Amino acid sequence: MTLDTESLRLSGSKLTADISEVLTGLTVDYGTDSVAQLTITASDDKGVIAGTALVTPGTTVLWRGDTWQVGARTTSRGSDATILHSFDCRSTLARKLRRTYKASAEQKVSPSQWITRRVATAGGTAVCQPSSKQGTIAQTSGDQRQSELDVVSSLCSDQGWSWIEWGNRLVCGTRYWAWQGNATGQRLWPVTWRSDPSSDAISTELTVDDDDTDNIVSGTITLPYDYGVLLRPWDRIQLAGHGGDNGTYLVEKVSFTADSSSPIGVDVSHPRLPAKKSGSSK
Numbered sequence: 001m002t003l004d005t006e007s008l009r010l011s012g013s014k015l016t017a018d019i020s021e022v023l024t025g026l027t028v029d030y031g032t033d034s035v036a037q038l039t040i041t042a043s044d045d046k047g048v049i050a051g052t053a054l055v056t057p058g059t060t061v062l063w064r065g066d067t068w069q070v071g072a073r074t075t076s077r078g079s080d081a082t083i084l085h086s087f088d089c090r091s092t093l094a095r096k097l098r099r100t101y102k103a104s105a106e107q108k109v110s111p112s113q114w115i116t117r118r119v120a121t122a123g124g125t126a127v128c129q130p131s132s133k134q135g136t137i138a139q140t141s142g143d144q145r146q147s148e149l150d151v152v153s154s155l156c157s158d159q160g161w162s163w164i165e166w167g168n169r170l171v172c173g174t175r176y177w178a179w180q181g182n183a184t185g186q187r188l189w190p191v192t193w194r195s196d197p198s199s200d201a202i203s204t205e206l207t208v209d210d211d212d213t214d215n216i217v218s219g220t221i222t223l224p225y226d227y228g229v230l231l232r233p234w235d236r237i238q239l240a241g242h243g244g245d246n247g248t249y250l251v252e253k254v255s256f257t258a259d260s261s262s263p264i265g266v267d268v269s270h271p272r273l274p275a276k277k278s279g280s281s282k
Contacts, residue, residue: 004229004258009062010053018048026063026258030233032175033153035094036166038068045082054087061089063258064229066167069095093124093168097149103141110134111155112172118148119170127184129173131159160274164233171234175214175271178234179250186235188248191221193241199227202263206245217270221249228254228264237268 003026008015015023025041038061042049053059054070061068068089090098100122106114112128114137119126139151146154156163156172163172171183178186192199206219221237222228231237237249249268256264 001259004260029255031253038089040087042085091168096122100148105138107136124168127171129177188236191237215269220265222263222265
Protein backbone atom coordinates (compact mmCIF):
# COMPACT_ATOMS: atom_id res chain seq x y z
CA MET A 1 0.00 0.00 0.00
CA THR A 2 1.33 3.42 -0.99
CA LEU A 3 0.16 6.08 1.44
CA ASP A 4 -0.94 9.46 0.12
CA THR A 5 1.71 11.38 2.08
CA GLU A 6 3.18 13.59 -0.63
CA SER A 7 1.34 16.64 0.74
CA LEU A 8 1.66 15.63 4.42
CA ARG A 9 3.57 18.19 6.48
CA LEU A 10 4.43 18.38 10.18
CA SER A 11 4.85 21.93 11.51
CA GLY A 12 5.21 23.07 7.92
CA SER A 13 8.04 20.67 7.09
CA LYS A 14 7.94 17.78 4.64
CA LEU A 15 8.30 14.32 6.14
CA THR A 16 11.83 12.97 6.34
CA ALA A 17 12.56 9.57 4.84
CA ASP A 18 12.86 7.83 8.20
CA ILE A 19 9.42 9.06 9.30
CA SER A 20 7.83 8.09 5.99
CA GLU A 21 9.23 4.57 6.30
CA VAL A 22 7.47 3.85 9.62
CA LEU A 23 4.03 5.25 8.71
CA THR A 24 1.56 2.42 8.18
CA GLY A 25 -1.78 4.19 7.85
CA LEU A 26 -3.47 7.46 7.02
CA THR A 27 -7.24 7.55 7.35
CA VAL A 28 -9.61 10.48 6.93
CA ASP A 29 -13.17 10.83 8.18
CA TYR A 30 -15.36 13.75 7.10
CA GLY A 31 -19.01 13.44 8.08
CA THR A 32 -22.31 15.12 8.94
CA ASP A 33 -22.90 15.85 12.65
CA SER A 34 -19.28 15.08 13.51
CA VAL A 35 -15.92 16.81 13.50
CA ALA A 36 -13.46 15.79 10.82
CA GLN A 37 -10.54 13.60 11.85
CA LEU A 38 -7.23 12.56 10.33
CA THR A 39 -5.63 9.49 11.92
CA ILE A 40 -1.95 8.70 11.41
CA THR A 41 -0.59 5.28 12.41
CA ALA A 42 2.99 4.06 12.58
CA SER A 43 4.88 0.84 13.35
CA ASP A 44 8.15 1.86 14.92
CA ASP A 45 10.75 -0.58 16.33
CA LYS A 46 13.60 1.95 16.28
CA GLY A 47 12.02 4.81 18.19
CA VAL A 48 11.88 7.14 15.19
CA ILE A 49 8.49 8.60 16.12
CA ALA A 50 9.58 9.46 19.67
CA GLY A 51 11.75 12.28 18.36
CA THR A 52 9.17 13.85 16.07
CA ALA A 53 6.58 16.60 16.45
CA LEU A 54 3.84 13.97 16.16
CA VAL A 55 4.14 13.15 19.85
CA THR A 56 3.41 16.76 20.85
CA PRO A 57 -0.28 17.71 21.23
CA GLY A 58 -1.08 20.79 19.18
CA THR A 59 1.49 20.13 16.45
CA THR A 60 0.18 21.44 13.12
CA VAL A 61 -0.38 18.81 10.44
CA LEU A 62 -1.10 19.77 6.84
CA TRP A 63 -2.63 17.33 4.37
CA ARG A 64 -4.08 18.15 0.95
CA GLY A 65 -4.80 21.76 1.89
CA ASP A 66 -6.54 21.04 5.21
CA THR A 67 -4.93 22.06 8.50
CA TRP A 68 -5.12 19.77 11.53
CA GLN A 69 -3.62 19.59 15.01
CA VAL A 70 -2.34 16.52 16.80
CA GLY A 71 -4.82 15.81 19.59
CA ALA A 72 -4.18 15.12 23.23
CA ARG A 73 -5.22 11.46 22.80
CA THR A 74 -2.66 9.13 21.25
CA THR A 75 -2.45 5.36 21.53
CA SER A 76 0.75 3.32 21.73
CA ARG A 77 0.99 -0.46 22.00
CA GLY A 78 4.16 -2.53 22.38
CA SER A 79 4.39 -6.04 20.96
CA ASP A 80 7.37 -8.15 19.92
CA ALA A 81 9.79 -5.21 20.19
CA THR A 82 7.56 -3.11 17.94
CA ILE A 83 5.73 -0.01 19.13
CA LEU A 84 2.51 0.80 17.32
CA HIS A 85 1.35 4.42 17.42
CA SER A 86 -1.98 6.03 16.52
CA PHE A 87 -2.38 9.81 16.43
CA ASP A 88 -5.81 11.48 16.10
CA CYS A 89 -5.70 14.93 14.48
CA ARG A 90 -8.53 17.47 14.29
CA SER A 91 -8.83 21.07 13.17
CA THR A 92 -7.81 23.91 15.47
CA LEU A 93 -11.46 24.99 15.59
CA ALA A 94 -12.74 21.54 16.56
CA ARG A 95 -10.18 21.22 19.36
CA LYS A 96 -11.08 24.63 20.80
CA LEU A 97 -14.84 24.07 20.66
CA ARG A 98 -14.44 20.64 22.28
CA ARG A 99 -12.21 21.99 25.05
CA THR A 100 -13.97 25.25 25.92
CA TYR A 101 -16.16 24.93 29.00
CA LYS A 102 -17.54 28.21 30.29
CA ALA A 103 -20.81 28.68 32.14
CA SER A 104 -22.82 31.44 30.48
CA ALA A 105 -26.32 32.53 29.56
CA GLU A 106 -27.02 34.94 26.71
CA GLN A 107 -30.45 36.49 26.33
CA LYS A 108 -32.29 37.54 23.18
CA VAL A 109 -29.91 35.73 20.86
CA SER A 110 -30.65 33.41 17.93
CA PRO A 111 -28.86 30.09 17.41
CA SER A 112 -27.11 31.39 14.29
CA GLN A 113 -25.88 34.46 16.19
CA TRP A 114 -24.61 32.43 19.14
CA ILE A 115 -22.82 29.91 16.95
CA THR A 116 -21.26 32.54 14.70
CA ARG A 117 -19.87 34.49 17.67
CA ARG A 118 -18.42 31.47 19.44
CA VAL A 119 -16.83 30.08 16.29
CA ALA A 120 -15.27 33.46 15.49
CA THR A 121 -13.85 33.67 19.03
CA ALA A 122 -12.33 30.21 18.51
CA GLY A 123 -10.62 31.46 15.34
CA GLY A 124 -12.88 29.76 12.84
CA THR A 125 -15.58 30.64 10.33
CA ALA A 126 -19.27 29.80 10.71
CA VAL A 127 -21.98 29.64 8.06
CA CYS A 128 -25.47 29.26 9.53
CA GLN A 129 -28.94 29.04 8.10
CA PRO A 130 -30.70 32.27 9.17
CA SER A 131 -33.06 32.00 12.11
CA SER A 132 -35.28 34.72 13.53
CA LYS A 133 -36.04 32.77 16.70
CA GLN A 134 -34.41 34.38 19.73
CA GLY A 135 -34.23 33.34 23.35
CA THR A 136 -31.81 32.55 26.14
CA ILE A 137 -28.96 30.22 25.22
CA ALA A 138 -27.09 28.75 28.16
CA GLN A 139 -23.85 26.81 28.45
CA THR A 140 -23.94 24.80 31.66
CA SER A 141 -21.20 23.75 34.05
CA GLY A 142 -20.91 21.32 36.96
CA ASP A 143 -22.17 17.76 36.57
CA GLN A 144 -24.02 18.73 33.40
CA ARG A 145 -21.20 20.79 31.94
CA GLN A 146 -21.21 21.40 28.21
CA SER A 147 -18.45 22.24 25.81
CA GLU A 148 -19.18 24.85 23.16
CA LEU A 149 -19.44 22.01 20.65
CA ASP A 150 -22.04 20.33 22.88
CA VAL A 151 -24.12 23.53 22.79
CA VAL A 152 -23.77 23.79 19.01
CA SER A 153 -25.00 20.21 18.63
CA SER A 154 -27.92 20.83 21.00
CA LEU A 155 -28.95 24.06 19.25
CA CYS A 156 -28.88 22.34 15.86
CA SER A 157 -31.00 19.47 17.18
CA ASP A 158 -33.58 21.89 18.58
CA GLN A 159 -33.76 23.70 15.22
CA GLY A 160 -33.99 20.51 13.19
CA TRP A 161 -30.58 21.31 11.73
CA SER A 162 -27.47 19.26 11.07
CA TRP A 163 -23.90 20.49 11.05
CA ILE A 164 -20.52 19.80 9.52
CA GLU A 165 -16.98 20.78 10.50
CA TRP A 166 -13.75 20.62 8.58
CA GLY A 167 -10.93 22.97 7.70
CA ASN A 168 -11.63 25.39 10.62
CA ARG A 169 -15.13 25.94 9.26
CA LEU A 170 -18.50 25.08 10.83
CA VAL A 171 -21.72 25.00 8.79
CA CYS A 172 -25.15 24.63 10.43
CA GLY A 173 -28.57 24.29 8.84
CA THR A 174 -31.02 21.76 7.47
CA ARG A 175 -29.60 19.33 4.98
CA TYR A 176 -32.31 20.48 2.54
CA TRP A 177 -31.00 24.05 2.89
CA ALA A 178 -27.50 22.78 2.13
CA TRP A 179 -28.78 20.63 -0.78
CA GLN A 180 -30.25 23.81 -2.30
CA GLY A 181 -26.74 25.29 -2.39
CA ASN A 182 -27.21 27.92 0.31
CA ALA A 183 -24.04 27.21 2.30
CA THR A 184 -21.32 29.62 1.27
CA GLY A 185 -18.22 27.80 0.06
CA GLN A 186 -20.02 24.70 -1.23
CA ARG A 187 -18.67 23.18 -4.41
CA LEU A 188 -20.60 21.41 -7.17
CA TRP A 189 -18.86 18.36 -8.64
CA PRO A 190 -19.97 16.90 -11.98
CA VAL A 191 -20.16 13.10 -11.92
CA THR A 192 -20.87 11.17 -15.10
CA TRP A 193 -21.67 7.60 -16.00
CA ARG A 194 -19.61 5.79 -18.64
CA SER A 195 -18.94 8.92 -20.65
CA ASP A 196 -15.94 10.83 -19.25
CA PRO A 197 -13.06 9.00 -17.52
CA SER A 198 -12.11 12.16 -15.63
CA SER A 199 -15.47 12.33 -13.83
CA ASP A 200 -17.09 8.89 -14.25
CA ALA A 201 -18.42 7.11 -11.19
CA ILE A 202 -17.10 3.59 -10.72
CA SER A 203 -20.40 2.42 -9.24
CA THR A 204 -23.59 3.73 -7.67
CA GLU A 205 -26.10 2.42 -5.15
CA LEU A 206 -29.04 4.78 -4.77
CA THR A 207 -32.28 3.94 -2.94
CA VAL A 208 -35.68 5.61 -3.16
CA ASP A 209 -37.65 4.82 0.00
CA ASP A 210 -41.10 6.27 0.69
CA ASP A 211 -40.71 5.28 4.35
CA ASP A 212 -37.56 7.38 4.75
CA THR A 213 -38.82 10.55 6.42
CA ASP A 214 -35.49 12.34 5.95
CA ASN A 215 -34.50 11.61 2.36
CA ILE A 216 -36.09 11.18 -1.04
CA VAL A 217 -32.99 9.34 -2.21
CA SER A 218 -29.94 8.12 -0.29
CA GLY A 219 -26.99 5.93 -1.09
CA THR A 220 -23.37 5.77 -2.16
CA ILE A 221 -21.54 6.99 -5.25
CA THR A 222 -18.10 5.42 -5.63
CA LEU A 223 -15.45 7.54 -7.34
CA PRO A 224 -11.83 7.05 -8.40
CA TYR A 225 -9.40 7.96 -5.61
CA ASP A 226 -8.02 11.09 -7.28
CA TYR A 227 -11.55 12.50 -7.67
CA GLY A 228 -13.20 11.27 -4.50
CA VAL A 229 -10.41 12.62 -2.29
CA LEU A 230 -11.38 16.16 -3.33
CA LEU A 231 -14.96 16.00 -1.99
CA ARG A 232 -16.09 17.17 1.43
CA PRO A 233 -19.39 17.03 3.37
CA TRP A 234 -22.08 19.33 2.02
CA ASP A 235 -20.38 19.71 -1.30
CA ARG A 236 -22.86 18.67 -3.98
CA ILE A 237 -22.68 16.15 -6.80
CA GLN A 238 -24.39 16.74 -10.13
CA LEU A 239 -24.98 13.25 -11.50
CA ALA A 240 -25.54 12.95 -15.27
CA GLY A 241 -25.95 10.08 -17.72
CA HIS A 242 -27.55 7.79 -15.14
CA GLY A 243 -31.13 7.84 -16.36
CA GLY A 244 -33.76 8.43 -13.69
CA ASP A 245 -31.08 8.88 -11.03
CA ASN A 246 -29.74 12.05 -12.61
CA GLY A 247 -29.84 15.09 -10.35
CA THR A 248 -28.18 16.94 -7.51
CA TYR A 249 -27.02 15.07 -4.42
CA LEU A 250 -25.69 16.34 -1.11
CA VAL A 251 -22.43 14.81 0.08
CA GLU A 252 -23.02 13.47 3.60
CA LYS A 253 -19.86 11.55 4.41
CA VAL A 254 -16.42 10.96 2.89
CA SER A 255 -14.41 8.41 4.85
CA PHE A 256 -11.44 6.49 3.46
CA THR A 257 -7.93 5.14 3.84
CA ALA A 258 -5.57 7.49 2.02
CA ASP A 259 -3.70 4.84 0.05
CA SER A 260 -3.46 6.83 -3.21
CA SER A 261 -5.43 4.32 -5.27
CA SER A 262 -8.51 2.64 -3.74
CA PRO A 263 -11.91 3.92 -4.93
CA ILE A 264 -13.72 6.16 -2.45
CA GLY A 265 -17.37 5.63 -1.58
CA VAL A 266 -19.15 8.92 -0.98
CA ASP A 267 -22.41 8.83 1.02
CA VAL A 268 -25.00 11.09 -0.60
CA SER A 269 -28.64 12.08 -0.24
CA HIS A 270 -31.45 14.09 -1.73
CA PRO A 271 -33.02 15.40 1.51
CA ARG A 272 -36.72 15.98 1.93
CA LEU A 273 -38.07 19.44 2.66
CA PRO A 274 -38.35 19.48 6.47
CA ALA A 275 -41.40 20.69 8.32
CA LYS A 276 -40.95 24.36 9.11
CA LYS A 277 -40.34 25.09 12.77
CA SER A 278 -41.70 28.20 14.40
CA GLY A 279 -39.26 31.07 14.19
CA SER A 280 -36.93 29.43 11.68
CA SER A 281 -36.51 29.80 7.94
CA LYS A 282 -36.66 27.01 5.40
